[in-house]
Every structure is written in C-alpha cells, then in structure tokens.
Amino acid sequence: MRQLVIAAHGSRRESSNDELRALVALVSDELDMGFDGVEVAFLELASPSVESVLGDLFKGETSEVVVLPYFLSAGNHVVKDIPEEINKALSLWPDKKITVLPHIGAFEAMASVIAQACQH
Amino acid sequence: MRQLVIAAHGSRRESSNDELRALVALVSDELDMGFDGVEVAFLELASPSVESVLGDLFKGETSEVVVLPYFLSAGNHVVKDIPEEINKALSLWPDKKITVLPHIGAFEAMASVIAQACQH
Numbered sequence: 001m002r003q004l005v006i007a008a009h010g011s012r013r014e015s016s017n018d019e020l021r022a023l024v025a026l027v028s029d030e031l032d033m034g035f036d037g038v039e040v041a042f043l044e045l046a047s048p049s050v051e052s053v054l055g056d057l058f059k060g061e062t063s064e065v066v067v068l069p070y071f072l073s074a075g076n077h078v079v080k081d082i083p084e085e086i087n088k089a090l091s092l093w094p095d096k097k098i099t100v101l102p103h104i105g106a107f108e109a110m111a112s113v114i115a116q117a118c119q120h
Numbered sequence: 121m122r123q124l125v126i127a128a129h130g131s132r133r134e135s136s137n138d139e140l141r142a143l144v145a146l147v148s149d150e151l152d153m154g155f156d157g158v159e160v161a162f163l164e165l166a167s168p169s170v171e172s173v174l175g176d177l178f179k180g181e182t183s184e185v186v187v188l189p190y191f192l193s194a195g196n197h198v199v200k201d202i203p204e205e206i207n208k209a210l211s212l213w214p215d216k217k218i219t220v221l222p223h224i225g226a227f228e229a230m231a232s233v234i235a236q237a238c239q240h
Contacts, residue, residue, distance in 0.1 A: 004238055008192070016193035019225065026231035032239055068237055072128070072192060072224075073136035104192075104230075105139065107237050111146035113229045117188055117221055118124055119152055 001036040001061045007050055007082055008070040010042030017046045020070070035066070043077055043085075050082070054089040054098075064097040072105035121156040121181045127170055127202055128190040130162030137166045140190070155186070163201055170202070174209040174218070184217040192225035 006027070008020055021040055028038045041053035048056075050067075057065060067086065069078045086098050104110070126147070128140055141160055148158045161173035168176075170187075177185060187206065189198045206218050224230070 006234065011193050011195060013193070013195065016195065019193060023225075023228070023231050023234070026228060027234045030231055030235035032235070035238065066238060068234060070192065070234075072190065073131050073133070073139060075131060075133065075136065101237055104233060104237060105143075107233055108143070108146060109233045109236050110224075111143050111150055113224060113227055113233055114126065114143070114147045114188060114190075115150035115152070116229050117224060117227050118155065118186060 002034060002064040002066065003057050003062050004031065004035050004038040005050070005053055005057075005065050005067045006038065006040050006070050007067050007085075008040060008042055009077060010044050010046030012045050014046075017042070036062075043081055050085040051088065054085070055092070058089070058093045058096050062096070064099070066099045066101060068101045069103040071103045074103055074106070078103045122154060122184040122186065123177050123182050124151065124155050124158040125170070125173055125177075125185050125187045126158065126160050126190050127187050127205075128160060128162055129197060130164050130166030132165055134166075137162070156182075163197055163205075170205040171208065174205070175212070178209070178213040178216050182216070184219070186219045186221060188221045189223040191223045194223055194226070198223045 006024055011017055024038055024040050039053050041048055041050040069082050071078050126144055131137055144158055144160050159173050161168055161170040189202050191198050
C-alpha cells in the first residue's frame with residue numbers, strides 16, 4: 001500500500017492545524033489512483049509528528065510513503081529537518097520506501113492559485 | 121490604477137526569494153483584467169519591504185492595491201503584521217484604497233495543487 005504524507009510546520013493556533021486537516025480532506029477526494037490514503041504530519045507544535053505517522057503507517061500494511069513538504073520556501077525545515085526525519089524512519093524500517101516531493105511552493109501551479117485568489 | 125501586492129515572509133536564502141519572484145512573473149501572465157501589475161513585498165529578511173512597495177505605488181498612479189498574504193496559515197504575520205503595515209500606509213495615503221485577501225493557504229484551490237504535486 002502507498003500513502004501520501006503531507007509534512008507541515010504545525011502551529012500553536014489549533015485553528016491553523018485544523019485548516020490544514022480540512023484541506024487534506026479535500027485532497028483525499030482529488031487524489032488519483034496510486035494512493036491508498038493521505039495523512040497530515042507536523043514537524044513541531046502540533047500532533048501527530050512525522051515520526052509517529054510514518055511509524056504507524058509502516059507498522060500497518062503501508063510499504064511506500066510519498067512525503068510532500070507543505071512549505072512555501074526551501075528553508076531549514078525542508079532542507080534539513082524533513083530529510084532527517086525520513087532517514088530516521090528508514091533506519092527503523094529498511095525494507096520500506098519513502099519518496100520526497102519538492103516543497104509545495106516549488107510547483108508552478110501555485111501561480112494559478114494566486115491568480116484565482118485575486119479574482120476572489 | 122489597481123495593483124496586486126503579494127506579501128511574503130522573506131527568507132535569508134536569496135534563492136527562496138528569487139523562487140517567489142519567478143512565480144510572480146508567471147502570475148503576471150495569468151492575471152485577468154482588473155490589475156495593472158503585480159509586485160512582491162517582504163515582511164522581513166528580504167527587500168523590498170511592504171512599506172516601500174506600497175509607498176512607491178501610491179507615489180505613482182496607483183489608486184488601489186490588493187494585498188495577498190503569501191502564507192500557508194494565519195499566524196501572527198497574517199493576523200497582526202500585515203494589517204499593521206496596511207494601517208500605516210493608509211495613514212500616510214488616506215485617499216488610497218487597500219484590500220486584503222485571505223492568506224493563500226485558505227484557498228481550496230491549494231487542494232488541487234497538492235493533488236497535482238503527488239502525480240509529479
């Protein structure tokens with residue numbers, strides 16, 4: 001089984017974490033074949049952590065995880081913290097596969113969201 | 121004249137600021153009628169600042185600015201810092217109009233970007 005994990009910063013404001021969870025529920029409706037599910041994981045300030053989400057998935061039937069860093073720019077969280085979490089998980093689960101996508105801000109489709117937002 | 125200003129955090133990594141500038145060049149191609157141009161402004165760590173972008177526009181022929189907070193969640197920058205910058209500008213330019221859009225992470229179109237990113 002193949003799962004998508006959206007790795008976000010996490011906020012002290014629970015309303016921000018909930019906003020992301022609601023968005024991910026929409027993603028789940030739009031996901032094409034190829035994924036059995038989608039989870040949110042937070043780097044800090046909110047739960048569940050990346051470590052616990054990957055652990056729970058790999059303890060189950062998941063053999064492969066695709067991680068999408070939900071960050072607008074490639075700061076330390078993207079360049080350093082997410083790869084560290086993934087290396088930690090792979091050392092615990094060496095027979096599993098983890099693929100990391102570019103951070104969300106790197107996708108040109110963001111330009112369309114901005115343009116649509118302005119017609120709001 | 122009506123301008124769009126994309127208000128972003130700003131990064132110590134100039135490559136991240138450049139990534140946003142490149143994205144905004146794409147936005148400019150996609151913008152419908154109703155806008156005469158689009159500018160990027162940074163809250164911190166990068167130039168130009170929100171204050172200087174708004175000042176330059178209002179010194180010119182711009183009568184109205186639409187500000188899009190380029191943040192995934194509604195933290196202090198969105199809730200406090202951007203409104204403060206705008207109030208400061210409106211006190212200097214009381215005959216101008218500034219509209220603030222919701223932060224980019226609040227738009228449901230983000231779900232499509234996530235779904236598309238996963239088919240990457």
